[in-house]
Amino acid sequence: MGSSNSSADDINALEIHHWYRKFMKECPSGQLSLHEFKGLLGLQGMNPEANQYIEQVFCTFDMNKDGFIDFLEFIAAINLVLRGKIDQKLKWYFKLYDADGNGSIDRKELLSIITAVQAINGHQGVNPEDFTAMLFQKIDVNGDGELTLEEFITGIQKDESLLALISKSFDLSNVLKTIQNGRRKSIP
Incomplete structure:
Protein backbone atom coordinates (compact mmCIF):
# COMPACT_ATOMS: atom_id res chain seq x y z
CA MET A 1 0.00 0.00 0.00
CA GLY A 2 2.63 2.54 0.98
CA SER A 3 5.47 1.32 -1.27
CA SER A 4 5.21 4.07 -3.89
CA ASN A 5 4.94 6.77 -1.22
CA SER A 6 7.83 5.22 0.68
CA SER A 7 10.00 5.33 -2.44
CA ALA A 8 9.21 9.02 -3.00
CA ASP A 9 9.91 9.76 0.68
CA ASP A 10 13.22 7.84 0.48
CA ILE A 11 14.32 9.88 -2.52
CA ASN A 12 13.47 13.10 -0.72
CA ALA A 13 15.26 11.95 2.42
CA LEU A 14 18.33 11.00 0.38
CA GLU A 15 18.33 14.38 -1.37
CA ILE A 16 18.00 16.21 1.93
CA HIS A 17 20.82 14.16 3.42
CA HIS A 18 23.00 14.95 0.40
CA TRP A 19 22.35 18.69 0.68
CA TYR A 20 22.86 18.58 4.45
CA ARG A 21 26.31 17.04 3.99
CA LYS A 22 27.21 19.68 1.39
CA PHE A 23 25.87 22.50 3.55
CA MET A 24 27.71 21.33 6.66
CA LYS A 25 30.94 20.83 4.70
CA GLU A 26 30.79 24.44 3.51
CA CYS A 27 29.32 25.84 6.74
CA PRO A 28 30.45 23.74 9.73
CA SER A 29 28.77 26.23 12.08
CA GLY A 30 25.42 25.39 10.48
CA GLN A 31 24.91 29.03 9.52
CA LEU A 32 25.97 30.71 6.31
CA SER A 33 26.88 34.38 6.65
CA LEU A 34 26.72 36.92 3.82
CA HIS A 35 30.52 36.93 3.61
CA GLU A 36 30.59 33.11 3.35
CA PHE A 37 27.77 33.20 0.79
CA LYS A 38 29.77 35.55 -1.42
CA GLY A 39 32.92 33.46 -0.96
CA LEU A 40 31.13 30.20 -1.69
CA LEU A 41 29.83 31.57 -4.98
CA GLY A 42 33.03 33.40 -5.91
CA LEU A 43 31.20 36.74 -5.84
CA GLN A 44 33.48 38.88 -3.69
CA GLY A 45 34.85 42.19 -4.92
CA MET A 46 31.88 42.90 -7.23
CA ASN A 47 30.82 46.39 -8.26
CA PRO A 48 28.28 48.16 -6.00
CA GLU A 49 25.24 47.21 -8.12
CA ALA A 50 26.20 43.53 -8.24
CA ASN A 51 27.03 43.55 -4.55
CA GLN A 52 23.61 45.02 -3.74
CA TYR A 53 21.91 42.27 -5.74
CA ILE A 54 23.90 39.55 -3.98
CA GLU A 55 22.93 41.05 -0.62
CA GLN A 56 19.28 41.20 -1.68
CA VAL A 57 19.32 37.53 -2.75
CA PHE A 58 20.91 36.61 0.58
CA CYS A 59 18.30 38.60 2.50
CA THR A 60 15.39 36.95 0.68
CA PHE A 61 16.79 33.52 1.62
CA ASP A 62 17.37 34.65 5.22
CA MET A 63 13.70 34.30 6.08
CA ASN A 64 14.02 34.94 9.82
CA LYS A 65 16.28 37.97 9.19
CA ASP A 66 18.97 36.89 11.67
CA GLY A 67 21.84 37.61 9.27
CA PHE A 68 22.47 33.95 8.45
CA ILE A 69 21.07 31.28 6.16
CA ASP A 70 20.56 28.14 8.21
CA PHE A 71 19.95 24.69 6.78
CA LEU A 72 16.13 24.98 6.75
CA GLU A 73 16.32 28.29 4.88
CA PHE A 74 18.85 26.72 2.52
CA ILE A 75 16.55 23.75 1.80
CA ALA A 76 13.63 26.12 1.22
CA ALA A 77 15.76 28.01 -1.33
CA ILE A 78 16.82 24.78 -3.07
CA ASN A 79 13.22 23.61 -3.20
CA LEU A 80 12.15 26.91 -4.76
CA VAL A 81 14.93 26.84 -7.36
CA LEU A 82 14.59 23.17 -8.29
CA ARG A 83 10.91 22.43 -7.82
CA GLY A 84 9.11 25.70 -7.37
Whole structure:
Protein backbone atom coordinates (compact mmCIF):
# COMPACT_ATOMS: atom_id res chain seq x y z
CA MET A 1 0.00 0.00 0.00
CA GLY A 2 2.63 2.54 0.98
CA SER A 3 5.47 1.32 -1.27
CA SER A 4 5.21 4.07 -3.89
CA ASN A 5 4.94 6.77 -1.22
CA SER A 6 7.83 5.22 0.68
CA SER A 7 10.00 5.33 -2.44
CA ALA A 8 9.21 9.02 -3.00
CA ASP A 9 9.91 9.76 0.68
CA ASP A 10 13.22 7.84 0.48
CA ILE A 11 14.32 9.88 -2.52
CA ASN A 12 13.47 13.10 -0.72
CA ALA A 13 15.26 11.95 2.42
CA LEU A 14 18.33 11.00 0.38
CA GLU A 15 18.33 14.38 -1.37
CA ILE A 16 18.00 16.21 1.93
CA HIS A 17 20.82 14.16 3.42
CA HIS A 18 23.00 14.95 0.40
CA TRP A 19 22.35 18.69 0.68
CA TYR A 20 22.86 18.58 4.45
CA ARG A 21 26.31 17.04 3.99
CA LYS A 22 27.21 19.68 1.39
CA PHE A 23 25.87 22.50 3.55
CA MET A 24 27.71 21.33 6.66
CA LYS A 25 30.94 20.83 4.70
CA GLU A 26 30.79 24.44 3.51
CA CYS A 27 29.32 25.84 6.74
CA PRO A 28 30.45 23.74 9.73
CA SER A 29 28.77 26.23 12.08
CA GLY A 30 25.42 25.39 10.48
CA GLN A 31 24.91 29.03 9.52
CA LEU A 32 25.97 30.71 6.31
CA SER A 33 26.88 34.38 6.65
CA LEU A 34 26.72 36.92 3.82
CA HIS A 35 30.52 36.93 3.61
CA GLU A 36 30.59 33.11 3.35
CA PHE A 37 27.77 33.20 0.79
CA LYS A 38 29.77 35.55 -1.42
CA GLY A 39 32.92 33.46 -0.96
CA LEU A 40 31.13 30.20 -1.69
CA LEU A 41 29.83 31.57 -4.98
CA GLY A 42 33.03 33.40 -5.91
CA LEU A 43 31.20 36.74 -5.84
CA GLN A 44 33.48 38.88 -3.69
CA GLY A 45 34.85 42.19 -4.92
CA MET A 46 31.88 42.90 -7.23
CA ASN A 47 30.82 46.39 -8.26
CA PRO A 48 28.28 48.16 -6.00
CA GLU A 49 25.24 47.21 -8.12
CA ALA A 50 26.20 43.53 -8.24
CA ASN A 51 27.03 43.55 -4.55
CA GLN A 52 23.61 45.02 -3.74
CA TYR A 53 21.91 42.27 -5.74
CA ILE A 54 23.90 39.55 -3.98
CA GLU A 55 22.93 41.05 -0.62
CA GLN A 56 19.28 41.20 -1.68
CA VAL A 57 19.32 37.53 -2.75
CA PHE A 58 20.91 36.61 0.58
CA CYS A 59 18.30 38.60 2.50
CA THR A 60 15.39 36.95 0.68
CA PHE A 61 16.79 33.52 1.62
CA ASP A 62 17.37 34.65 5.22
CA MET A 63 13.70 34.30 6.08
CA ASN A 64 14.02 34.94 9.82
CA LYS A 65 16.28 37.97 9.19
CA ASP A 66 18.97 36.89 11.67
CA GLY A 67 21.84 37.61 9.27
CA PHE A 68 22.47 33.95 8.45
CA ILE A 69 21.07 31.28 6.16
CA ASP A 70 20.56 28.14 8.21
CA PHE A 71 19.95 24.69 6.78
CA LEU A 72 16.13 24.98 6.75
CA GLU A 73 16.32 28.29 4.88
CA PHE A 74 18.85 26.72 2.52
CA ILE A 75 16.55 23.75 1.80
CA ALA A 76 13.63 26.12 1.22
CA ALA A 77 15.76 28.01 -1.33
CA ILE A 78 16.82 24.78 -3.07
CA ASN A 79 13.22 23.61 -3.20
CA LEU A 80 12.15 26.91 -4.76
CA VAL A 81 14.93 26.84 -7.36
CA LEU A 82 14.59 23.17 -8.29
CA ARG A 83 10.91 22.43 -7.82
CA GLY A 84 9.11 25.70 -7.37
CA LYS A 85 6.13 26.43 -9.56
CA ILE A 86 6.29 29.53 -11.72
CA ASP A 87 3.94 31.53 -9.46
CA GLN A 88 6.13 30.69 -6.44
CA LYS A 89 9.23 31.81 -8.31
CA LEU A 90 7.51 35.01 -9.45
CA LYS A 91 6.55 35.79 -5.84
CA TRP A 92 10.19 35.28 -4.87
CA TYR A 93 11.38 37.51 -7.75
CA PHE A 94 8.90 40.17 -6.66
CA LYS A 95 10.25 40.03 -3.11
CA LEU A 96 13.76 40.29 -4.51
CA TYR A 97 12.90 43.35 -6.62
CA ASP A 98 10.95 45.06 -3.83
CA ALA A 99 14.15 46.29 -2.16
CA ASP A 100 12.43 48.60 0.32
CA GLY A 101 9.80 46.00 1.23
CA ASN A 102 6.83 48.33 0.72
CA GLY A 103 4.80 45.81 -1.31
CA SER A 104 5.41 47.37 -4.72
CA ILE A 105 8.22 47.68 -7.22
CA ASP A 106 9.01 51.10 -8.62
CA ARG A 107 11.16 51.87 -11.66
CA LYS A 108 14.22 52.68 -9.56
CA GLU A 109 14.09 49.32 -7.74
CA LEU A 110 13.66 47.35 -10.96
CA LEU A 111 16.39 49.29 -12.74
CA SER A 112 18.76 48.69 -9.83
CA ILE A 113 18.17 44.92 -9.83
CA ILE A 114 18.38 44.57 -13.63
CA THR A 115 21.65 46.57 -13.65
CA ALA A 116 23.05 44.36 -10.88
CA VAL A 117 22.05 41.12 -12.59
CA GLN A 118 23.67 42.24 -15.81
CA ALA A 119 26.82 43.18 -13.88
CA ILE A 120 27.02 39.64 -12.51
CA ASN A 121 25.84 37.68 -15.53
CA GLY A 122 27.31 39.90 -18.22
CA HIS A 123 24.10 39.88 -20.27
CA GLN A 124 24.42 42.40 -23.06
CA GLY A 125 20.95 42.02 -24.62
CA VAL A 126 18.57 44.82 -23.68
CA ASN A 127 20.07 47.61 -21.58
CA PRO A 128 18.58 47.97 -18.08
CA GLU A 129 16.80 51.27 -18.81
CA ASP A 130 15.07 49.89 -21.92
CA PHE A 131 14.14 46.66 -20.15
CA THR A 132 12.66 48.56 -17.20
CA ALA A 133 10.65 50.84 -19.52
CA MET A 134 9.40 47.86 -21.56
CA LEU A 135 8.38 45.89 -18.48
CA PHE A 136 6.45 48.79 -16.98
CA GLN A 137 4.80 49.55 -20.32
CA LYS A 138 3.63 45.96 -20.64
CA ILE A 139 2.50 45.14 -17.12
CA ASP A 140 1.83 48.36 -15.15
CA VAL A 141 -1.92 48.04 -15.71
CA ASN A 142 -3.01 51.18 -13.87
CA GLY A 143 -0.03 53.26 -15.06
CA ASP A 144 0.93 54.47 -11.58
CA GLY A 145 4.65 53.72 -12.03
CA GLU A 146 4.57 50.95 -9.43
CA LEU A 147 3.99 47.23 -9.81
CA THR A 148 1.93 45.38 -7.23
CA LEU A 149 2.45 41.67 -6.70
CA GLU A 150 -0.75 40.94 -8.63
CA GLU A 151 0.25 43.16 -11.59
CA PHE A 152 3.71 41.61 -11.63
CA ILE A 153 2.61 37.96 -11.55
CA THR A 154 -0.33 38.38 -13.92
CA GLY A 155 1.65 40.53 -16.36
CA ILE A 156 4.68 38.25 -16.49
CA GLN A 157 2.58 35.09 -16.84
CA LYS A 158 0.63 36.61 -19.75
CA ASP A 159 3.78 37.53 -21.70
CA GLU A 160 5.84 34.46 -22.63
CA SER A 161 8.85 36.48 -23.79
CA LEU A 162 9.01 38.38 -20.47
CA LEU A 163 8.57 35.15 -18.53
CA ALA A 164 11.41 33.49 -20.45
CA LEU A 165 13.67 36.52 -20.05
CA ILE A 166 13.07 36.88 -16.33
CA SER A 167 13.40 33.14 -15.72
CA LYS A 168 16.70 33.03 -17.59
CA SER A 169 18.09 36.19 -15.98
CA PHE A 170 17.32 35.10 -12.44
CA ASP A 171 17.97 31.37 -12.75
CA LEU A 172 19.79 30.36 -9.58
CA SER A 173 20.60 26.80 -10.63
CA ASN A 174 24.21 27.91 -11.15
CA VAL A 175 24.32 28.76 -7.44
CA LEU A 176 23.24 25.22 -6.60
CA LYS A 177 25.77 23.72 -9.03
CA THR A 178 28.53 25.72 -7.35
CA ILE A 179 27.49 24.45 -3.93
CA GLN A 180 27.06 20.89 -5.18
CA ASN A 181 30.51 20.87 -6.80
CA GLY A 182 32.26 22.54 -3.87
CA ARG A 183 33.67 26.01 -3.44
CA ARG A 184 34.78 28.02 -6.43
CA LYS A 185 38.44 28.73 -6.60
CA SER A 186 39.18 32.37 -5.89
CA ILE A 187 40.43 34.30 -8.88
CA PRO A 188 43.44 36.45 -7.92
